[in-house]
Amino acid sequence: MCGIIARIGGDDDGAVDELLTGLENLEYRGYDSAGLAIKNGGGPEVFKREGKISRLKDVLADETPDGGLGIGHTRWSTHGPPTDANAHPHTDCTGDVAVVHNGIVENYDELKAELRADGHEFESDTDTEVIPHLVEEELAEGADPETAFRRTIERLSGSYAVAMITDREHVVYATRRGSPLVLGVDGGDYFLASDVPAFLDFTDDVVYLDDGDVVVVEPDDYRITTPDGEAVDRTVRTVEWDPEDAGKGGYDHYMLKEIHEQPAALRQTLRGRADPATGDIRLEDFPAGSFADVDRVQFVACGTSYHAGLVGAQFLSDGGVPARTFLASEYATAQPPVDERTLVVGVTQSGETADTLSALRRANASGAATLAVTNVVGSTAARECDDALFIRAGPEIGVAATKTFSSQVVSLALLGERVARDVTGGRSEDARERLEALSELPGHVQQILDYTSARRVAEKYRDAEAYFFIGRGAVRPVALEGALKFKEISYEHAEGFAAGELKHGPLALVTPETPVFAVFTGRNDEKTLGNVKEAQARGAPVVAVASREQEAVAQYADEVLTIPDTHPDVAGVLANVQLQLLSYHAADLLDRAIDKPRNLAKSVTVE
Template sequence: MCGIVGYIGKRDAAPILMEGLHRLEYRGYDSAGIAVARAGELRVAKCKGRVRDLEKILPDRFKGSPGIAHTRWATHGEPSDRNAHPHCDSANRIAVIHNGIIENATALRRRLAAEGIVFRSETDTEVLAHLIAKMPHDSLEGAVRAALQMVVGAYGLAVLDATRPNALVVARNGSPVVLGIGDREMFVASDPSALVRHTQSVVHLDDGEVAVLRADGFETSTLEGDPTAKTASTIAWTDDAFDKLDFDHFMRKEIAEQPDAARRTLSGRLEPRFQTAHLGGLALDARELLEVRRIKILGCGSACISATMGAHLIEQLARLPAHAEPASEFRYRNPVIEPDTLYIAVSQSGETFDTLAAVQEVKRKGGRVLGIVNVVGSTIARECGRGIYLHAGPEVSVVSTKTFTCTVMAFALLALHLGRIRDLSTAHGGRLLKALSELPVQIESILARDAEIAELARQLLACEHAYFIGRAAGYAVAMEGALKLKEVSYLHAEAYPASELKHGPLALITPQTPTIVVMPRDDLFTKNISTVEEIRARGGPILAITHAGDLPVSVEGRFDVPRSEPELDPILLNIPLQLLAYHVALQKGRDIDKPRNLAKSVTVE
């Protein structure tokens, strides 16, 4: 949510900043703006809408350096030109861009208004600009520190003073900030994707840190001013990874990348000698893992659904009680943290605020927590200190596809590892290793039948509601399918356990409400057939996601996926539902990579 990018160096800032904003569009936003310093003056342009709308109003000779730019996702104040960032002080000397929420903004605003400050926006961020301008400090760094001492809340921010253009000051508390190190130039962003074209060397700020950026380097310290030592890391992703190439949308590209992403997740982790998985990042030996009596998995959105699948896999293969729950609710119920419970935090970006807060709650109470994340060096990865990296590659589209698939595969590896430590036999271990190694090719075979899914999608265009059902792990597949469809096509979709249909949801079935049934040919297949019969008796259309073979009921459409082992079938059953959501959205003319009201990385509560 929101995006920050900044530059200081000898080049004109505007082209670099605008390119960075384009790179950050996937995070979700409703307005954009830019500010540069030139000859002691601040030049600002901002507007509601997309980055392309900002480009249209940008003057031809918008030159200057340093500069900062921002994409905003509205929290305080509606999306509008005046609420767009950057925000400035009364003298138009200080410019601030900010991700996060200032919780005591109302009290600070009243105090500043009583002192004669006239506000030009409804945002909490403008309060920061006025506070910084009022601080009696000789340096911009000192003024920012003094202002932040008065602030309560989350922030990732960058500050520019047009009269002191030799430095940018940035700070972090709960919202990601990454420094990019160039050749006698420095960059700052909320996400490494904005930096990869210019540098691969980055430094991640920690909460409570302030950094001063100059063209020839940077200094970091605590909010109180004590120096901190930072070590640069290298971004593994290349600039090409953030391009759509020949695809019309990032979502479609990332669906197509799943076979290779799956291979990377598996690479080096299949151990045929002992018919198990090798997961060195866990940093827990067999004795410690044997002491674990239950597992709780925390995530938000698709990460929470993948956690549900993961819990099912762990219970099946390791015979350990496992449970998934939304990280956003976890810490508010004052959870009991047990010493024999292993907690797992799941986040594609590694920056999801609610999940990070849950991790910190577990650690505060003495619990053990692992991370399953995609972004190396992200906050959750560093906070956990151990876990599994997905290595899925960057995911730009707001909706999660390849990282969801790779997360479930990571859970399969973890479940296999835990199972083999306990009582899963070598025969069963070997069976699963073989099935895991075959998944990338099986995913390719599904993707090759894209036209079949596009045809099925046509059957959903005229309806206003759709229902997804499944049993056991198939219910989690149904939840993810419904979430994808509603996220990207705006068609109302709900998922229910198939066994619950007769306990209420059956009242919703009509000839105008299609039901997508996830029905693998497992030991629950006949029960799924019975549920389909109940829907058919009420005239409900059926689309079946199943395996090859005769169906003893008539359906309006079906798609057969290749068979894997029963524990891994859900991974393959989910792929056609990703394509189904994509094609419904495409045929409805939606903005597929930027669904309304949503953001890729949710960094506020």
């Protein structure tokens, strides 16, 4: 969603370049306008433009303001269309207060009516603009800027992260509730941002702010307090991400780079956690017996993470533990029964997904144990849940999740084995074989990357009317994920189905212009092959995703995207890599905005 960046330094210049770097580093969150405000001795000087950051840079090239302090923003429209006027920062009537905001002010209609009645004039359609005007009211009544900021925040309903500067002080005031905000520490210079990659070029020392924290930042100092003004101490952590990890590294797109990073990401996910020789699971914070009191497991997640959760539930069900996966947005409003023996697992790459956080909070309030499976140490999910399991995938910038899906699935496979052993008192018969297959995944993924024919297949079917993806059992979620990737970056119509459901309605859509991509794992292949024959009988071309050992499959397929032979429970990770590459090349051939698909954002922080 929207991205916030602030820079606070003691020098008289430098803010503009560093704010622009931060804005560019936040592009992956999705945006339709950008702007910044610089304090350069007088009131905040505001520059903002609808469209790409390059348009903002063009304006600044003609008149670059000096100043060591400023705030910036990339906007993803919620209230009002993308226009110059609706872009952030927003100011009050006097121009002395400038604010950037991520989230939604739910009571802005009420506040706006009140302010208009008091004579305030508004220049935008946004909910954000009420904030600087509320601050203006408080300042006019004699409050100092910090008090005015605190009183204003108290009046807001909804979720938000807010940063503010005024003409009166060389200070940035900021707070968060339900939207992410982190503080970067670089000696006497400081940064505030929606996500760590925004300032990773300048520092890797980070303070993760909790909901309700109010931070006051000035050169050489910062302090964090509760909404009531009570001082709190937040640990400075060093993130293990290198700035180059968040760059393209010579690839044309972040997505392609991150697809190719999967062997390394999977090695990090697996490192020290499983021993194929003995069949032991060694999750660092979950020794044997950690889940002995669990009766059932519920996964909550959204989008790609939901598909990973479906795989996780299958792992557990196969291990004898009742498990289901729920869309977090539905769980938050129609929660199934839970009790103290229910484990609710939130699967969220960023750890900041609003729907997933809401579902986890509801589960926790109902007495369930909660566990976050996330990529971000210090994220809201990691801090609010009872426990956290980190997938260790490294930074992912492309909006379309790739390496994080693979790392989530592998993490959930390890977690599932740990939980199943604790609950049932034994290990599955083929545990060693499954762990061996997991350990071979990095090398197998590399083989796919080296020898894939995905671009040729994408070229062959680039003019199709629609694309269907089918799978059975543990790879039904892979079919769903393959369709999601294809549609979100190619903008072509794609649907995923359980293979057996093809004949229960979707077959009506199958024509010679609708290729069917079928995932085979070596388990129940004959049934999936029957579904393939049904599609071919209607003239549809079929692309199989299968190993070379599955010769019967190749006989019936028009094309084969080959994966190395492996355990059926692990084959889905490999099949997914081929489908990621297929989606990427299809989008590239169509000249789509692969890293920033239209209307989408990397981290969805509103419900």
